[in-house]
Amino acid sequence: xxxxxxxxxxxxxxxxxxxxxxxxxxxxxxxxxxxxxxxxxxxxxxxxxxxxxxxxxxxxxxxxxxxxxxxxxxxxxxxxxxxxxxxxxxxxxxxxxxxxxxxxxxxxxxxxxxxxxxxxxxxxxxxxxxxxxxxxxxxxxxxxxxxxxxxxxxxxxxxxxxxxxxxxxxxxxxxxxxxxxxxxxxxxxxxxxxxxxxxxxxxxxxxxxxxxxxxxxxxxxxxxxxxxxxxxxxxxxxxxxxxxxxxxxxxxxxxxxxxxxxxxxxxxxxxxxxxxxxxxxxxxxxxxxxxxxxxxxxxxxxxxxxxxxxxxxxxxxxxxxxxxxxxxxxxxxxxxxxxxxxxxxxxxxxx
Amino acid sequence: xxxxxxxxxxxxxxxxxxxxxxxxxxxxxxxxxxxxxxxxxxxxxxxxxxxxxxxxxxxxxxxxxxxxxxxxxxxxxxxxxxxxxxxxxxxxxxxxxxxxxxxxxxxxxxxxxxxxxxxxxxxxxxxxxxxxxxxxxxxxxxxxxxxxxxxxxxxxxxxxxxxxxxxxxxxxxxxxxxxxxxxxxxxxxxxxxxxxxxxxxxxxxxxxxxxxxxxxxxxxxxxxxxxxxxxxxxxxxxxxxxxxxxxxxxxxxxxxxxxxxxxxxxxxxxxxxxxxxxxxxxxxxxxxxxxxxxxxxxxxxxxxxxxxxxxxxxxxxxxxxxxxxxxxxxxxxxxxxxxxxxxxxxxxxxx
Ligand SMILES: CC(C)[C@H](C(=O)O)[C@@H](O)C(=O)O
Ligand SMILES: CC(C)[C@H](C(=O)O)[C@@H](O)C(=O)O
Numbered sequence: 001x002x003x004x005x006x007x008x009x010x011x012x013x014x015x016x017x018x019x020x021x022x023x024x025x026x027x028x029x030x031x032x033x034x035x036x037x038x039x040x041x042x043x044x045x046x047x048x049x050x051x052x053x054x055x056x057x058x059x060x061x062x063x064x065x066x067x068x069x070x071x072x073x074x075x076x077x078x079x080x081x082x083x084x085x086x087x088x089x090x091x092x093x094x095x096x097x098x099x100x101x102x103x104x105x106x107x108x109x110x111x112x113x114x115x116x117x118x119x120x121x122x123x124x125x126x127x128x129x130x131x132x133x134x135x136x137x138x139x140x141x142x143x144x145x146x147x148x149x150x151x152x153x154x155x156x157x158x159x160x161x162x163x164x165x166x167x168x169x170x171x172x173x174x175x176x177x178x179x180x181x182x183x184x185x186x187x188x189x190x191x192x193x194x195x196x197x198x199x200x201x202x203x204x205x206x207x208x209x210x211x212x213x214x215x216x217x218x219x220x221x222x223x224x225x226x227x228x229x230x231x232x233x234x235x236x237x238x239x240x241x242x243x244x245x246x247x248x249x250x251x252x253x254x255x256x257x258x259x260x261x262x263x264x265x266x267x268x269x270x271x272x273x274x275x276x277x278x279x280x281x282x283x284x285x286x287x288x289x290x291x292x293x294x295x296x297x298x299x300x301x302x303x304x305x306x307x308x309x310x311x312x313x314x315x316x317x318x319x320x321x322x323x324x325x326x327x328x329x330x331x332x333x334x335x336x337x338x339x340x341x342x343x344x345x346x347x348x349x350x351x
Numbered sequence: 352x353x354x355x356x357x358x359x360x361x362x363x364x365x366x367x368x369x370x371x372x373x374x375x376x377x378x379x380x381x382x383x384x385x386x387x388x389x390x391x392x393x394x395x396x397x398x399x400x401x402x403x404x405x406x407x408x409x410x411x412x413x414x415x416x417x418x419x420x421x422x423x424x425x426x427x428x429x430x431x432x433x434x435x436x437x438x439x440x441x442x443x444x445x446x447x448x449x450x451x452x453x454x455x456x457x458x459x460x461x462x463x464x465x466x467x468x469x470x471x472x473x474x475x476x477x478x479x480x481x482x483x484x485x486x487x488x489x490x491x492x493x494x495x496x497x498x499x500x501x502x503x504x505x506x507x508x509x510x511x512x513x514x515x516x517x518x519x520x521x522x523x524x525x526x527x528x529x530x531x532x533x534x535x536x537x538x539x540x541x542x543x544x545x546x547x548x549x550x551x552x553x554x555x556x557x558x559x560x561x562x563x564x565x566x567x568x569x570x571x572x573x574x575x576x577x578x579x580x581x582x583x584x585x586x587x588x589x590x591x592x593x594x595x596x597x598x599x600x601x602x603x604x605x606x607x608x609x610x611x612x613x614x615x616x617x618x619x620x621x622x623x624x625x626x627x628x629x630x631x632x633x634x635x636x637x638x639x640x641x642x643x644x645x646x647x648x649x650x651x652x653x654x655x656x657x658x659x660x661x662x663x664x665x666x667x668x669x670x671x672x673x674x675x676x677x678x679x680x681x682x683x684x685x686x687x688x689x690x691x692x693x694x695x696x697x698x699x700x701x702x
Binding site: 225 | 512547578
């Protein structure tokens with residue numbers, strides 16, 4: 001029973017497809033292990049969304065479920081997507097719908113190499129890879145605006161439109177400045193392709209300059225997305241906080257995951273900083289159907305997403321605790337192969 | 352004087368800005384060294400285009416120059432762009448205008464790690480990195496379609512449109528199948544983001560399938576662009592020939608350059624396979640104003656672009672000769688620092 005000083009948080013859990021349920025189970029294990037000592041209780045509701053529901057009912061994220069989610073404080077998601085469902089149906093109907101409807105305008109993705117973790121880059125140390133990507137989450141090329149004309153004929157035209165607004169760009173850039181101002185290096189890099197995508201790039205550049213005037217302590221610079229992907233590999237140290245659009249952010253955070261030890265360690269938060277709707281935390285990786293059900297998935301990304309969730313619900317000490325437990329576990333991991341629950345157990349024991 | 356068996360090729364040379372003229376000089380040095388022995392003579396015309404001309408006249412690529420270029424057989428370009436010119440003016444007005452007007456629908460970019468070259472990836476050998484990226488060059492997000500509404504107000508909207516046609520997608524995919532069919536591994540990977548950019552992605556997927564029926568000997572697969580950037584770093588061996596859109600191709604070929612030893616070695620061809628206009632060969636790197644005029648630029652990317660140019664004008668033996676000379680030079684390079692002309696001299700001596 002919760003003591004008088006226990007705060008109860010309504011947590012929506014969406015395990016999803018493939019390895020989603022397996023990694024979420026470990027995330028919750030760690031959450032349970034850390035919550036009590038920090039005066040937190042999580043009132044969980046599990047939502048059955050993903051491939052199975054779509055096959056059964058044709059639904060991805062029904063309005064009624066979306067309304068229920070709005071009544072929760074925060075969401076933990078595993079992964080969605082399955083080869084039996086046409087590409088895009090679950091991604092757009094469930095994941096992106098949640099991000100857009102719940103106004104997750106910040107997609108927050110730390111890229112941090114923990115000590116003891118192997119990176120594919122020669123000669124790179126944890127000091128060299130420690131950045132935070134602030135990816136816009138509610139506009140850009142992800143709006144779904146576009147269409148197709150004369151489908152299937154030799155005269156077919158297919159369009160996709162990137163829609164960017166001063167409103168949307170300003171709020172994400174402002175958030176990125178706040179992040180940069182709170183970090184030791186205080187550096188913010190805009191990543192875009194303003195020499196080709198001139199309208200959108202110019203908007204980002206002008207807003208960066210205008211908002212930047214309010215943060216004289218933060219140094220800003222700019223990097224084309226193509227060059228940025230190169231620097232992730234050849235000189236990751238040049239980045240501290242990055243702000244970028246929805247599609248560029250998608251791409252660079254996967255390279256970020258690669259250089260920071262792999263997709264099994266990459267955490268993310270779909271954040272609504274204004275708290276007009278619950279934020280959603282999830283590993284960057286997908287549902288990995290090829291290894292599902294075999295206890296082979298690394299739950300670390302989900303556990304680090306749980307740490308971000310704890311930060312978001314105002315429990316930074318619990319969040320640090322989880323991060324330190326992960327860090328200690330990673331430092332001692334070596335080449336040993338452990339099952340999904342073994343990794344979860346080991347980290348839960350340390351928190 | 353040209354002997355009776357000498358073939359004369361009209362070559363347009365656009366040195367451009369920054370290190371452009373320096374690297375082009377070395378490319379031409381090697382071209383001169385190899386041409387005669389293979390029965391080729393190059394009738395060169397140099398075009399003064401780039402930042403200086405823009406400052407002087409406001410012109411980027413005037414119609415009259417474009418018409419002259421159409422009368423040439425092939426083009427060698429150094430680099431364009433200078434910090435004194437607003438971002439995008441030269442890129443769009445000169446480089447992209449040439450690619451679009453001369454219908455360079457294939458942007459061909461080999462990603463090959465030569466023996467002796469240092470890659471930032473730990474444990475990766477030349478066998479692991481040997482691919483060819485076939486990047487679409489005349490549509491997608493590079494069309495310039497888009498606009499801005501209420502510029503500079505809190506209600507600004509900036510759009511960019513990706514336009515993709517069955518005509519444009521089919522011809523580049525067909526070219527990629529031809530490339531794949533001619534290589535030992537015979538594997539073609541489509542890189543896109545069809546779960547989000549559903550209209551364009553679906554068009555690429557359907558055309559891949561339809562054209563693929565004509566190439567049963569080529570194995571095809573598909574990879575999301577975000578995952579692909581990760582695999583470039585963690586598992587480059589999985590790629591043989593890649594076909595992708597204009598923007599994804601821009602991004603992945605920069606990571607490609609990074610893993611294959613850096614932007615100083617990355618060559619490219621803007622190819623019009625139907626030969627309705629001259630093709631244009633250029634290093635992937637930019638004008639690097641920070642090192643311009645110091646003889647510090649590596650001309651190897653331009654020299655490898657000259658090899659691609661030789662292939663295009665029907666001189667494969669001369670092309671192999673240049674590649675072998677570069678390969679031999681790279682194998683013996685070690686850590687020695689040489690000037691731009693020293694590298695050009697060394698390679699010219701070997702052809
Ligand atoms: C599954 C997909 C729609 C999603 C995205 O593109 O945002 C994923 O790649 C991610 O990065 O979270
Ligand atoms: C300079 C720029 C317009 C160009 C591009 O985006 O295509 C360059 O990055 C390239 O890859 O050739």
